[in-house]
């Protein structure tokens with residue numbers, strides 16, 4: 001049930017970022033704009049960093065947009 005807990009903690013943060021229509025949490029965290037979140041980039045959001053390995057389904061050390069969206073159920 002870690003995913004459920006993560007979503008509960010994470011949604012308020014998503015809402016805050018969503019206030020900026022041109023951005024979202026993923027692109028905000030993707031500081032180098034390469035379309036994937038490294039562990040270092042994810043560390044800016046502690047609730048994301050805590051479950052990084054669960055989101056990184058293919059375990060390549062990066063969270064792709066697809067992995068990110070899949071984890072959030074989008």
Ligand SMILES: [Ca+2]
Pocket residue numbers: 030031032033034035036037038041
């Ligand atoms: Ca990146």
